Amino acid sequence: MNASRWNSIFISLFAAMVALLAFLVWATPRNDEGFQWFDPMIQGGWMAWTFPVALFFYIIAALLITFTLLAIRYPETPRRGILRIETTRGDRLFITLLGSAFINLAWLFFFGAPLTWALILCLLYAFAVFRWV
Numbered sequence: 001m002n003a004s005r006w007n008s009i010f011i012s013l014f015a016a017m018v019a020l021l022a023f024l025v026w027a028t029p030r031n032d033e034g035f036q037w038f039d040p041m042i043q044g045g046w047m048a049w050t051f052p053v054a055l056f057f058y059i060i061a062a063l064l065i066t067f068t069l070l071a072i073r074y075p076e077t078p079r080r081g082i083l084r085i086e087t088t089r090g091d092r093l094f095i096t097l098l099g100s101a102f103i104n105l106a107w108l109f110f111f112g113a114p115l116t117w118a119l120i121l122c123l124l125y126a127f128a129v130f131r132w133v
Contacts, residue, residue, distance in 0.1 A: 081133040096126045
């Protein structure tokens, strides 16, 4: 495929992702005081679909879609990092997500909520994984 076709694919995907994010914000419950970010989006639903939960799954799906398209458009050869195993972008994403889950669980065990500093630690961990692993 030529470059202009790939550009149109990336732009249309970006537009769809922005539209879905706008829908999530639109579906967030609100009252006279403003958005109720932690109230259920579906009243009486079987799962507590709050905005943060929906945003979490949205980000995971967006990452998977983006990394899939990047792997198709810009194939890469596996590289060896400090772990001495060959990894691709997708492998490093999986290692990052798995490690971030454990970082957040450990943070909750030792310090409890909120997870702001755990998120910062996860971002540093992700940078290190994509840089050196």
